Amino acid sequence: xxxxxxxxxxxxxxxxxxxxxxxxxYLPVTGATDVWANIRSGKLAPRGLVSLTxxxxxxxxxxxxxxxxxxxxxxxxxxxxxxxxxxxxxxLHRACSAVGSRQVRNVASLGGNLCNAAPSADSAVPALLxxxxxxxxxxxxxxxxxxxxxxxxxxxxxLAPGEILVEVRFPRPPLGTRADYWKLTRxxxxxxPILGVGVRLTPAADGHTVAQARIALGVAGPVPMRARxxxxxxxxxxxxxxxxxxxxxxxxxxxxxxxxxxGKAWYRREMIRVLIPRVIGRAGVFVS
Ligand SMILES: Cc1cc2nc3c(=O)[nH]c(=O)nc-3n(C[C@H](O)[C@H](O)[C@H](O)COP(=O)(O)OP(=O)(O)OC[C@H]3O[C@@H](n4cnc5c(N)ncnc54)[C@H](O)[C@@H]3O)c2cc1C
Numbered sequence: 001x002x003x004x005x006x007x008x009x010x011x012x013x014x015x016x017x018x019x020x021x022x023x024x025x026y027l028p029v030t031g032a033t034d035v036w037a038n039i040r041s042g043k044l045a046p047r048g049l050v051s052l053t054x055x056x057x058x059x060x061x062x063x064x065x066x067x068x069x070x071x072x073x074x075x076x077x078x079x080x081x082x083x084x085x086x087x088x089x090x091x092l093h094r095a096c097s098a099v100g101s102r103q104v105r106n107v108a109s110l111g112g113n114l115c116n117a118a119p120s121a122d123s124a125v126p127a128l129l130x131x132x133x134x135x136x137x138x139x140x141x142x143x144x145x146x147x148x149x150x151x152x153x154x155x156x157x158x159l160a161p162g163e164i165l166v167e168v169r170f171p172r173p174p175l176g177t178r179a180d181y182w183k184l185t186r187x188x189x190x191x192x193p194i195l196g197v198g199v200r201l202t203p204a205a206d207g208h209t210v211a212q213a214r215i216a217l218g219v220a221g222p223v224p225m226r227a228r229x230x231x232x233x234x235x236x237x238x239x240x241x242x243x244x245x246x247x248x249x250x251x252x253x254x255x256x257x258x259x260x261x262x263g264k265a266w267y268r269r270e271m272i273r274v275l276i277p278r279v280i281g282r283a284g285v286f287v288s
Pocket of ligand 1: 027028029030031032033034035036037052072073098099100101104107108109110111112113114115116120121122123159163164165166190191192193
């Protein structure tokens with residue numbers, strides 16, 4: 001392995017300058033758990049790494065009245081340890097607590113997980129469920145990218161060259177909202193999902209019908225995706241067992257699952273059908 005330059009900027013502007021001037025030869029890193037594995041396997045050979053971990057605002061984890069703000073370098077372990085996140089964003093809490101092992105979660109960040117843009121990224125599913133907004137900064141300033149537009153393809157995100165992810169904002173869900181995430185794996189720990197299934201249901205004022213539904217799937221296509229047809233079947237309706245099962249079938253149909261060594265397409269499709277009602281039940285939604 002060739003030697004690597006290792007740079008530690010103190011603020012976002014300096015990081016952006018370093019990355020822009022290097023013209024793609026430097027890579028930004030937070031925990032470097034993905035990047036390091038790729039360097040070791042020879043998939044990546046950058047000239048240098050720009051560590052973002054010395055930039056204080058990127059470590060901010062704050063629950064405001066309107067949103068949860070997660071700095072791009074916040075680790076999965078900090079999210080796992082947050083009682084506030086567990087109470088208000090249970091699907092995000094469940095997903096981040098399921099990443100790798102505690103050792104991995106101690107260094108791996110939410111920002112790295114999203115920027116890596118793997119179809120299997122656990123935290124991508126709650127980012128879609130909660131309509132999260134990714135805040136990016138580059139030479140021309142800051143801009144906001146909805147999570148639904150952040151993943152462009154396996155390993156490809158919507159950041160422009162030289163731009164970095166600064167924080168992710170999760171709007172506070174209305175009271176009464178229920179959500180959960182199910183990570184389907186072959187064994188219990190240190191395993192990427194065969195499938196990730198997340199559901200968020202927000203009740204209408206009548207207390208019976210669903211005002212807003214979100215169903216998001218990981219490893220069900222080239223990018224983490226929302227099952228919009230399935231969501232539409234639940235919105236404005238009572239979540240009866242029959243309707244939930246129709247929505248689950250619709251989500252299985254609109255998924256773009258494929259065969260991989262972790263699981264066959266038919267199995268993934270079948271498990272979407274099985275897991276959506278299960279996640280809704282575990283989230284605490286009363287299904288009549
Ligand atoms: C043993 C092991 C088990 C794992 N298990 C899981 C698992 O169960 N689920 C799962 O989803 N993942 C898993 N992973 C993958 C990895 O740990 C996660 O994706 C992790 O969250 C990546 O975070 P990081 O901070 O280490 O990212 P890094 O490796 O630092 O970066 C990942 C990518 O994002 C880019 N990047 C990082 N930060 C920024 C930023 N702020 N702005 C712009 N680009 C940025 C990097 O250039 C790189 O392309 C595992 C990895 C290992 C080694």
